[in-house]
Amino acid sequence: MENFKSGFVSIVGRTNVGKSTLLNSLVGEKVAIMANKPQTTRTAIRAIVNRENSQIIFIDTPGIHKPKTKLGEAMIETAFGTIQDVDVIVFLIEATSEEIGKGDRLILDKIKESGKKAILVINKIDLIKREKLLNLISIYSKEYEFSAVIPMQATKGKNTEILLDEIEKILKPGPAYYDIDEYTDQTGRQLAEELIREKALRLLNDEVPHGLFVEVEKMEETVTNKKEPIYNIEATIYCLRDSHKGIVIGKNGEMLKKIGTYARKDLEKMLGTKVNLKTWVKTKKDWQEMDSIVNKFKNK
Ligand SMILES: Nc1nc2c(ncn2[C@@H]2O[C@H](COP(=O)(O)OP(=O)(O)OP(=O)(O)O)[C@@H](O)[C@H]2O)c(=O)[nH]1
Ligand SMILES: [Mg+2]
Structure with a gap:
């Protein structure tokens, strides 16, 4: 097709501004986990939007924060690394910001350095009054020539079509890189690991959930005695x-049971079959400093 366009778009922003929520809204599938906690996303996650005349490949990135571990450093490297590789940058900020904070300034500098086409998306507009929004638009417009500035409520998927239209305008002619039935580059195993981690992030507090990582050792489709399909996941x-x-693990194993139950329900939705999920908990001291593990979170 002659008029077909395609390209790569990175979603960058401080931690917890709603990047993964926006990605999921754009794609209409749960590709990236979301939580009201900082540093939820640890890797660059690709998700694909197929439109009539274009294919847009989004890259959700770890949120920008002050790193305290090797893992944190790898996450920042991944996020900024994607800026070099993409055609368009979606810079997500929070509508509640009063000014350009340190983290946002750092991102802005990286965008300026790249000189790439960028769209400013102001998320969580449900939390503020209109006047504040105008003020924020004016502050940021002085900093960079954004191709568009779009107010957003990612939780409701409001204005996502406008964002897609604006991106499409910028993209150049190109082929569809992915089959139209594909919506992410993550494997079933990775999605399962992330869903389990999401439940832990949501149910646990303080530093405990941030020090977790999940490994799926087994994931196989089989049939029950009644010949119904089922996934065995360990x-x-x-x-x-x-x-x-x-x-x-919790008192009498209750916390682990809760994490497992919520994760199983989500996995069943994702896989469209019954799931038998078994989980274990182990200690791995200082894994956030171990190259062998941290490298897994680096850019592919
Ligand atoms: N009120 C409101 N909350 C939102 C909106 N979009 C996202 N959130 C919430 O913001 C929190 C963080 O969302 P995430 O999508 O995990 O944020 P993120 O930017 O991917 O975070 P990191 O992966 O840690 O960088 C969640 O509790 C979301 O429900 C919105 O439009 N309005
Ligand atoms: Mg995220």
Whole structure:
């Protein structure tokens, strides 16, 4: 097709501004986990939007924050690294900001350095009054020539079509890189690991959930005695300390049971079959400093 356009778009922003929520809204599938906690996303996650005349490949990135571990450093590297590789940058900020904070300034500088086409998306407009929005638009417009500035409520998917239209305008002619039935580059295993981590992030507090990573050891489709399809999934949740392990398991194993139940329900939705999920909890001290593990989170 002669008029067909395609390209790569990176979604960057501070941690917790709603990047993953926006990505999921754009794609209409749960591709990236979301939580009201900082540093939820750890890797660059691709998701594909197919439109009549275009294919847009979005890259959700880890939120920009002040790194305290090797893992944190790898996450920032991944996020900024995508800026070099993409055709368009979607810079997501929070509508509640009063001015350009440190993190947003850092991102702005990277965008300026790249000189790339960028769209400013102001998310969580449900939390503010209109006047504030105009003020924010004016502050940011002085900083960079954004191709568009779009107010957004990612939780409701409001204005996502406008964003897609604006991106499409910028894209150049190109082929469809992915089949139209594909919507992410993540494997089933990775999606399962992330869903389990999401439940832990949501159910646990303080530093415990941030020190977790999940590994799916087994994921196989089989049939029950009644010949119904079922997935057997076995996963281990690794935490930083033995004391954390106790918290993840909980009194009488109740916390782990809760994490498992919520994760299973989401997995069943995602896979469209019944799921039998078994989880274990183990301690792996200082894994956030181990190259062998941290490298997994680096840009592919
Ligand atoms: N009120 C409101 N909350 C939102 C909106 N969009 C996202 N959120 C909430 O913001 C929180 C963070 O959302 P995420 O999508 O996980 O944020 P993120 O930018 O991907 O975070 P990191 O992966 O840590 O960088 C969640 O609790 C979302 O429900 C919105 O439009 N309005
Ligand atoms: Mg995220």
